[in-house]
Amino acid sequence: MAGPLPVSPLALPLPVLPPIAGVRLATAEAGIRYHGRTDVLLVELAEGTAVAGVFTKNLCPGAPVTYCREVLPGGQARGLVVNAGNANVFTGAAGARAAEETAQAAAATLGTSADKIFLASTGVIGERLQAQKIVAAMGGLKANLAEGGLEAAARAIMTTDTFPKAATRTARIGGVDVTIAGIAKGSGMIAPDMATMLSFIFTDAAIPAPALQAMLSKGVDHTFNCITIDSDTSTSDTVLLFATGQAGNVPTEDPGELADFRRALQEVLHDLAMLVVRDGEGAQKLVQITVEGAVSNASAKRIALAIANSPLVKTAIAGEDANWGRIVMAVGKAGEPADRDKLGVAVGGVWMAQAGGVVPGYDETPVVKHMQGREIEITVEIGLGQGRATVWTCDLTHGYIDINGSYRS
Amino acid sequence: MAGPLPVSPLALPLPVLPPIAGVRLATAEAGIRYHGRTDVLLVELAEGTAVAGVFTKNLCPGAPVTYCREVLPGGQARGLVVNAGNANVFTGAAGARAAEETAQAAAATLGTSADKIFLASTGVIGERLQAQKIVAAMGGLKANLAEGGLEAAARAIMTTDTFPKAATRTARIGGVDVTIAGIAKGSGMIAPDMATMLSFIFTDAAIPAPALQAMLSKGVDHTFNCITIDSDTSTSDTVLLFATGQAGNVPTEDPGELADFRRALQEVLHDLAMLVVRDGEGAQKLVQITVEGAVSNASAKRIALAIANSPLVKTAIAGEDANWGRIVMAVGKAGEPADRDKLGVAVGGVWMAQAGGVVPGYDETPVVKHMQGREIEITVEIGLGQGRATVWTCDLTHGYIDINGSYRS
Numbered sequence: 001m002a003g004p005l006p007v008s009p010l011a012l013p014l015p016v017l018p019p020i021a022g023v024r025l026a027t028a029e030a031g032i033r034y035h036g037r038t039d040v041l042l043v044e045l046a047e048g049t050a051v052a053g054v055f056t057k058n059l060c061p062g063a064p065v066t067y068c069r070e071v072l073p074g075g076q077a078r079g080l081v082v083n084a085g086n087a088n089v090f091t092g093a094a095g096a097r098a099a100e101e102t103a104q105a106a107a108a109t110l111g112t113s114a115d116k117i118f119l120a121s122t123g124v125i126g127e128r129l130q131a132q133k134i135v136a137a138m139g140g141l142k143a144n145l146a147e148g149g150l151e152a153a154a155r156a157i158m159t160t161d162t163f164p165k166a167a168t169r170t171a172r173i174g175g176v177d178v179t180i181a182g183i184a185k186g187s188g189m190i191a192p193d194m195a196t197m198l199s200f201i202f203t204d205a206a207i208p209a210p211a212l213q214a215m216l217s218k219g220v221d222h223t224f225n226c227i228t229i230d231s232d233t234s235t236s237d238t239v240l241l242f243a244t245g246q247a248g249n250v251p252t253e254d255p256g257e258l259a260d261f262r263r264a265l266q267e268v269l270h271d272l273a274m275l276v277v278r279d280g281e282g283a284q285k286l287v288q289i290t291v292e293g294a295v296s297n298a299s300a301k302r303i304a305l306a307i308a309n310s311p312l313v314k315t316a317i318a319g320e321d322a323n324w325g326r327i328v329m330a331v332g333k334a335g336e337p338a339d340r341d342k343l344g345v346a347v348g349g350v351w352m353a354q355a356g357g358v359v360p361g362y363d364e365t366p367v368v369k370h371m372q373g374r375e376i377e378i379t380v381e382i383g384l385g386q387g388r389a390t391v392w393t394c395d396l397t398h399g400y401i402d403i404n405g406s407y408r409s
Numbered sequence: 410m411a412g413p414l415p416v417s418p419l420a421l422p423l424p425v426l427p428p429i430a431g432v433r434l435a436t437a438e439a440g441i442r443y444h445g446r447t448d449v450l451l452v453e454l455a456e457g458t459a460v461a462g463v464f465t466k467n468l469c470p471g472a473p474v475t476y477c478r479e480v481l482p483g484g485q486a487r488g489l490v491v492n493a494g495n496a497n498v499f500t501g502a503a504g505a506r507a508a509e510e511t512a513q514a515a516a517a518t519l520g521t522s523a524d525k526i527f528l529a530s531t532g533v534i535g536e537r538l539q540a541q542k543i544v545a546a547m548g549g550l551k552a553n554l555a556e557g558g559l560e561a562a563a564r565a566i567m568t569t570d571t572f573p574k575a576a577t578r579t580a581r582i583g584g585v586d587v588t589i590a591g592i593a594k595g596s597g598m599i600a601p602d603m604a605t606m607l608s609f610i611f612t613d614a615a616i617p618a619p620a621l622q623a624m625l626s627k628g629v630d631h632t633f634n635c636i637t638i639d640s641d642t643s644t645s646d647t648v649l650l651f652a653t654g655q656a657g658n659v660p661t662e663d664p665g666e667l668a669d670f671r672r673a674l675q676e677v678l679h680d681l682a683m684l685v686v687r688d689g690e691g692a693q694k695l696v697q698i699t700v701e702g703a704v705s706n707a708s709a710k711r712i713a714l715a716i717a718n719s720p721l722v723k724t725a726i727a728g729e730d731a732n733w734g735r736i737v738m739a740v741g742k743a744g745e746p747a748d749r750d751k752l753g754v755a756v757g758g759v760w761m762a763q764a765g766g767v768v769p770g771y772d773e774t775p776v777v778k779h780m781q782g783r784e785i786e787i788t789v790e791i792g793l794g795q796g797r798a799t800v801w802t803c804d805l806t807h808g809y810i811d812i813n814g815s816y817r818s
Contacts, residue, residue, distance in 0.1 A: 057742075057744075058738065058741035058742050059740075059741045059742075059743075059744065059745075059746075059747050059749075060737050060738065060740055060741030060747060060749035060752070061741070061749075089734070089737070090734065090737050090749060090752070090762070090765065090766065091766060092750060092764075092765045092766040094766075124734065125734030125735075125737065125738070126733065126734045126737070126762065126766075126767055127767075230720040230721065231640075231718075231719075231720065232719050232720060232721050232735075232738060232739070232742060233738070233741070233742035234738065235737070235738050235741055309640075310640075310641055311639040311640065311641060311720070311805075311809070311813070312639065312641050312813055315809070315810055315813035315814040316813065316814070318810065318814040319813070319814035321814075324535065325498070325499065325533065325534030325535045326534075326641075328469050328498075328499050328534065328535070328644070329467065329469070329534070329641060329642070329643065329644050330641070331468075331469060332467035332468045332469030332470070332642070332644055333466075333467050333468075333641060333642035334468075335466075335468065336468075337468075338468050338469060340468075340469035340470075340499060341501060343469070343499070353499070353535065355501075356499065356501045357499065357500060357501040357503075357535075358535055358536075396720075396810065396814075397810060397814070398807055398810050400720070400724070400810075401724055401727065401805065401806060401807050401809075401810060404720070404721055404724035404725065404728070405724040405725070405727040405728035405730075405805075405806070
């Protein structure tokens with residue numbers, strides 16, 4: 001690409017990010033691929049920090065994903081190292097060694113063991129990660145560790161992202177205020193060159209790892225796993241949730257006591273996932289697709305994703321065309337129970353088709369106006385049951401071709 | 410769209426098409442949607458013609474597909490009516506009536522019963538097909554029926570196609586020469602507005618319907634079902650094979666006696682499928698993807714299609730970038746058995762990656778040159794078994810966005 005990408009028209013400003021007790025961050029310019037910008041992040045986590053994680057389902061994952069999966073069952077974290085510019089994917093034994101060396105160096109720097117260090121890498125695939133550049137940066141990173149570095153962290157992990165992404169909420173557990181703050185990067189649901197989705201969420205709440213993992217897994221299911229840019233699945237997608245326990249609440253796994261925290265976590269995950277879609281490669285419109293009346297929630301989600309991943313639906317939206325014929329096609333190709341004579345399609349709340357046919361004499365004016373906006377809402381009624389799901393995507397534009405069709409420079 | 414699309418740079422000229430004994434064709438301007446061009450095709454088939462068919466797996470099929478599925482078990486055909494401009498999809502009971510009326514009119518015109526008439530429609534979705542326009546054209550069509558109208562037929566069924574598509578072969582059955590000739594249309598693997606894939610193949614061979622069906626189903630599996638433009642599945646895809654029995658061979662179902670016919674049919678299906686890919690919306694390059702060493706042929710095909718449908722792989726090819734990282738990503742997202750440390754990727758016959766890593770010091774020069782050509786060959790070695798499959802697709806370019814992102818006019 002010649003020069004930086006223009007900032008997405010769907011970008012939102014960074015919120016004010018509070019420090020999280022027990023979390024200290026530092027960024028540095030390690031020169032892994034980029035120059036003149038930060039590209040490595042070190043996070044120090046207080047003794048006793050619990051951790052939960054979810055990772056890509058891609059069967060050819062990067063070395064850092066393999067590493068994290070190995071140490072996650074311990075449930076404890078003392079550090080996190082993230083680099084941008086090289087994904088350390090498809091690098092064989094050398095990749096595993098680079099991950100191990102990075103973890104060892106971070107462990108020594110933070111005075112802990114490598115099985116409490118978590119790793120993530122994002123950037124080009126198939127080139128060896130020069131771990132020594134990260135190792136060499138450790139001293140400087142340690143010296144700069146400070147609370148309140150989340151905004152700088154959000155910038156250091158960017159690749160093809162056109163804006164930094166963060167979200168925060170507060171909640172109460174047993175009468176004690178706790179805070180959640182998270183950062184994310186990603187702008188293709190994945191472009192393995194550059195645009196893997198990574199997210200790191202920190203809280204000062206005291207929550208044991210198993211309860212943390214349950215909440216994260218369920219939360220991701222309705223947020224990050226409900227967004228798609230281009231149907232491609234990164235080799236490196238990683239979401240990690242760290243709970244330092246510094247807020248002073250009594251540690252609890254009780255679902256009732258955690259209800260407010262669960263709500264707040266869900267909102268943070270939702271916000272971060274929406275920010276990734278808003279930075280979808282070439283995105284001009286944010287699209288919400290709700291499927292109702294499917295035979296189950298899982299069926300509704302599969303239908304919704306078939307619509308969201310259809311290039312024909314996405315190009316129609318780019319063209320501001322409320323093309324319900326393509327939506328019907330996508331419902332049919334999902335392979336889920338559907339009856340063409342019961343289908344309904346609404347755009348912006350206006351039903352264009354119902355019971356298998358065009359709504360006679362429906363007024364196209366509000367639909368045309370809605371399609372010209374930045375945020376598009378599509379609702380599909382299947383008419384067979386109570387299953388329901390909402391997913392989010394963006395349109396497919398010339399910008400996507402520009403970003404992904406240019407020769408690697 | 411403003412004006413006609415430029416002819417695909419991958420277009421091939423029409424072959425000389427022989428008449429098929431027992432097949433008479435006529436085209437007419439019925440004015441269903443287009444003006445100043447033919448848009449309806451009537452085919453009269455000799456008494457005793459056997460028929461085989463395969464149809465879209467989309468669960469919201471058009472009325473003509475439903476109609477054909479109902480009459481196909483009879484195994485006999487006397488006529489075929491095809492219209493372009495309106496797909497008769499998502500039109501409810503009115504759509505079923507339009508199909509019925511068309512079939513009744515054709516049956517009366519050809520002096521047969523409606524259960525021996527086959528139908529196909531392609532064009533916009535969700536608008537009522539005005540069957541009376543087709544019915545009104547029947548008299549003129551009958552008067553014009555003639556052998557040797559295949560080229561005109563190939564043109565009459567086009568929608569967003571940029572060139573007409575046909576293929577022909579000869580074969581011997583029991584010492585008798587038989588001829589096969591087929592036509593096709595389609596330029597998105599589907600754009601339901603306009604670009605459904607239809608193919609009609611005619612032969613003068615005498616082959617009973619069950620044997621014909623078996624050969625067609627198997628043949629389609631390795632040809633039309635191995636091509637993808639954009640992963641979307643039409644509501645109207647239809648392939649019909651008619652055998653008039655006029656060549657004079659002794660009717661046979663013996664696989665040995667049919668071997669040469671099977672070879673010739675396979676070649677016709679292959680040629681027609683390749684022509685559809687060559688007219689893929691916005692296509693600048695024809696891409697052949699072969700997966701070897703998978704755990705089974707079915708697994709190899711799923712992996713190959715995951716690569717062929719990946720927007721990131723397709724945009725990389727458009728950018729003439731031999732981006733094997735994206736190919737590895739696509740292998741991983743296919744969900745089939747794969748081991749990243751055994752993967753190999755070759756482009757244009759040159760292995761870029763083997764055994765899970767870049768081939769040290771490989772010469773990029775021939776790969777770069779290959780990527781700049783019109784026909785791209787990608788081979789992926791999985792390294793786990795003997796499973797093998799080849800699929801074909803095209804690149805994803807600005808042209809695709811132009812064609813599909815413009816407002817319906």
